Amino acid sequence: MQALRKASLSQRISNFLFLRPRLFLALLLLPPVLWLGVVYLGSMLTLLVQSFFYLDGFTGQVVREFTMRTYGELFTPANLDIISRTAGMAAAVTLAAVLLAFPLAYYTTMHATRRTKAVLYLSVTLPLWSSYLVRVYSWKLILAKEGIISWFFTQTSLSWVLEGLLRLPGVGGPSLSISPIGMFLVFLYVWLPYMVLPIQAALERVPGSLLEASEDLGANALKTFRHITLPLAFPGVVAGSIFTFSLTLGDFIVPTVLGNSSFFIGQAVLSHQGTSGNVPLAAALTTVPMAIMALYLIVARKLGAFEAL
Amino acid sequence: MQPAISFVNVSRYFGEVKAVDDISLDIMDGEFFTLLGPSGSGKTTSLRMVAGFERPSKGEIYLHGVNLSQLPPYERAVNTVFQDYALFPHMSVAENISYGLMIRKVPKAERMQRVEEMLALVRLPNLGGRKPSQLSGGQRQRVALARALILRPPVLLLDEPLGALDLKLRQQMQIELKTIQQQVGITFVYVTHDQEEALTMSDRLAVFNQGKIEQVGTPAEIYERPGTAFVAGFVGISNLISGSAAEAIAGSSESFAVRPEKIHLAGDGASVPDGMLSADGRVRQVIYLGMYTRYTVELDLGGELTVVHQNLETTSMDVLAARGKRVRLMWNRLHVRPIGD
Numbered sequence: 001m002q003a004l005r006k007a008s009l010s011q012r013i014s015n016f017l018f019l020r021p022r023l024f025l026a027l028l029l030l031p032p033v034l035w036l037g038v039v040y041l042g043s044m045l046t047l048l049v050q051s052f053f054y055l056d057g058f059t060g061q062v063v064r065e066f067t068m069r070t071y072g073e074l075f076t077p078a079n080l081d082i083i084s085r086t087a088g089m090a091a092a093v094t095l096a097a098v099l100l101a102f103p104l105a106y107y108t109t110m111h112a113t114r115r116t117k118a119v120l121y122l123s124v125t126l127p128l129w130s131s132y133l134v135r136v137y138s139w140k141l142i143l144a145k146e147g148i149i150s151w152f153f154t155q156t157s158l159s160w161v162l163e164g165l166l167r168l169p170g171v172g173g174p175s176l177s178i179s180p181i182g183m184f185l186v187f188l189y190v191w192l193p194y195m196v197l198p199i200q201a202a203l204e205r206v207p208g209s210l211l212e213a214s215e216d217l218g219a220n221a222l223k224t225f226r227h228i229t230l231p232l233a234f235p236g237v238v239a240g241s242i243f244t245f246s247l248t249l250g251d252f253i254v255p256t257v258l259g260n261s262s263f264f265i266g267q268a269v270l271s272h273q274g275t276s277g278n279v280p281l282a283a284a285l286t287t288v289p290m291a292i293m294a295l296y297l298i299v300a301r302k303l304g305a306f307e308a309l
Numbered sequence: 310m311q312p313a314i315s316f317v318n319v320s321r322y323f324g325e326v327k328a329v330d331d332i333s334l335d336i337m338d339g340e341f342f343t344l345l346g347p348s349g350s351g352k353t354t355s356l357r358m359v360a361g362f363e364r365p366s367k368g369e370i371y372l373h374g375v376n377l378s379q380l381p382p383y384e385r386a387v388n389t390v391f392q393d394y395a396l397f398p399h400m401s402v403a404e405n406i407s408y409g410l411m412i413r414k415v416p417k418a419e420r421m422q423r424v425e426e427m428l429a430l431v432r433l434p435n436l437g438g439r440k441p442s443q444l445s446g447g448q449r450q451r452v453a454l455a456r457a458l459i460l461r462p463p464v465l466l467l468d469e470p471l472g473a474l475d476l477k478l479r480q481q482m483q484i485e486l487k488t489i490q491q492q493v494g495i496t497f498v499y500v501t502h503d504q505e506e507a508l509t510m511s512d513r514l515a516v517f518n519q520g521k522i523e524q525v526g527t528p529a530e531i532y533e534r535p536g537t538a539f540v541a542g543f544v545g546i547s548n549l550i551s552g553s554a555a556e557a558i559a560g561s562s563e564s565f566a567v568r569p570e571k572i573h574l575a576g577d578g579a580s581v582p583d584g585m586l587s588a589d590g591r592v593r594q595v596i597y598l599g600m601y602t603r604y605t606v607e608l609d610l611g612g613e614l615t616v617v618h619q620n621l622e623t624t625s626m627d628v629l630a631a632r633g634k635r636v637r638l639m640w641n642r643l644h645v646r647p648i649g650d
Binding site: 220 | 397
């Protein structure tokens with residue numbers, strides 16, 4: 001009784017909440033639910049509603065009536081071109097990120113010592129500490145005609161390789177700093193950490209004894225990788241690819257800094273809602289990455305990506 | 310007869326640490342052979358060297374005369390049951406069991422038939438479709454066993470496979486493992502730190518200590534004639550008497566061991582029959598264990614002896630009253646086991 005009478009205010013609040021666990025949970029969840037529910041989902045819903053309006057071509061005004069015609073506009077050749085260009089770049093970046101990230105994550109989790117692990121972890125995340133814009137503009141300089149990459153090709157008398165690459169239709173350009181190849185390199189650079197970390201987290205949860213068991217049962221390293229390591233790490237690959245894919249789909253800075261006149265979805269959205277005031281079309285374009293991601297997740301689920309979770 | 314497994318002067322160093330230090334050992338065909346020892350004694354490392362997960366720093370290991378040392382795990386004709394079972398979580402029970410056959414590209418029909426056979430052998434029929442996460446510990450253990458046995462290896466390696474099970478289930482699985490071993494007739498090499506388990510299951514066992522083998526023998530030999538103080542202490546209760554106490558009791562300063570169940574507990578000053586040795590002391594502790602009672606007696610000459618008595622006539626009241634009493638301990642000369650240092 002002595003203890004109860006002397007209880008401080010915070011002690012009494014604790015005791016009050018201890019006896020009412022539901023109230024405690026409700027208080028705990030209130031801020032994130034408000035944030036996610038109102039600010040996040042709410043604005044997304046507004047966006048979705050906008051996409052069912054349309055822009056009157058004569059008056060330049062948005063007509064607030066339910067219609068599917070804005071979505072119809074997505075299927076004009078110009079917009080389809082933008083969508084396929086962006087999705088193609090996102091797919092290429094994602095694929096390359098998996099190919100680079102997997103071996104690194106595998107080495108880090110399965111073989112590296114604690115010290116090496118820490119160093120690798122730092123070097124993967126270190127670029128995230130500096131400004132994204134600064135990094136993109138640095139790449140502009142690296143990739144420029146006068147930049148270090150061109151210099152390297154010239155010094156090694158391999159300029160013809162670089163020129164050949166830049167002459168390739170569709171991906172080439174006047175220099176690496178104004179070409180889809182350059183854009184691809186920069187995307188790969190800026191999003192790679194988002195692929196490494198989830199794969200690393202997934203591999204971290206694969207016990208070494210599973211790999212030993214597989215070898216013990218006659219599977220060499222390649223078969224063990226195919227049947228055990230890869231399926232178990234696949235949720236990590238999917239998680240990482242959600243990042244790299246959607247970040248690439250929505251980005252407008254890299255295409256603006258390093259691109260030519262061909263638009264990416266992000267740029268198109270920016271110009272539609274800005275200069276041309278076509279908010280409905282901008283909104284409709286924004287739903288495209290969401291639809292692609294939803295489709296991707298459904299396919300991944302069908303492939304059993306989440307069964308090991 | 311050619312041994313199933315031969316260790317020839319095998320050592321394994323991890324940096325400065327000699328995990329396994331120059332062991333030589335022959336394990337015969339069809340034996341249930343146990344590597345017994347405390348943690349860090351080198352028993353698991355020895356097993357892992359047979360499986361191929363570790364390579365010997367020195368020496369060679371042979372499987373039916375074939376030198377294994379340069380072969381990767383997937384080319385060795387041995388299979389392992391892992392301590393944590395290591396079942397593949399993304400595969401069903403049947404897929405787990407047939408994994409080795411799938412890797413060897415055995416046709417599906419044969420695979421399914423052999424999985425059914427294995428499920429019957431480990432008494433888990435109809436569970437092939439489940440995921441490992443849906444099984445109990447004991448069931449997982451059986452799946453791990455089936456998965457390793459389906460390839461019909463000449464030698465099966467088991468790394469403390471029962472360690473995670475509770476006592477009742479463990480005792481049941483001990484009997485079952487032994488039965489399965491006799492049924493399939495292959496060599497089992499079994500690692501455990503549990504001396505009772507080792508005595509229950511093994512045809513022969515090797516006692517490991519600090520990377521070396523202290524003694525190899527049948528359970529009865531190891532228990533009744535421990536060759537070293539370590540074996541006497543690790544297998545069963547030690548009861549080691551040395552120095553002046555040994556001289557006063559047995560007439561020789563050589564250390565000796567006597568098993569606790571061989572000792573009679575008599576009243577103070579009881580007469581000592583011919584051929585018996587005796588020591589006087591005071592009961593320091595009584596632990597009533599239902600089936601039997603364990604007494605710790607402090608000897609007047611120095612040192613302690615543990616005495617175990619079956620509760621044939623006595624009740625808990627009787628035995629607990631013995632605490633603090635003076636007693637005379639007596640045992641037959643034949644049960645004295647001299648221990649070289």
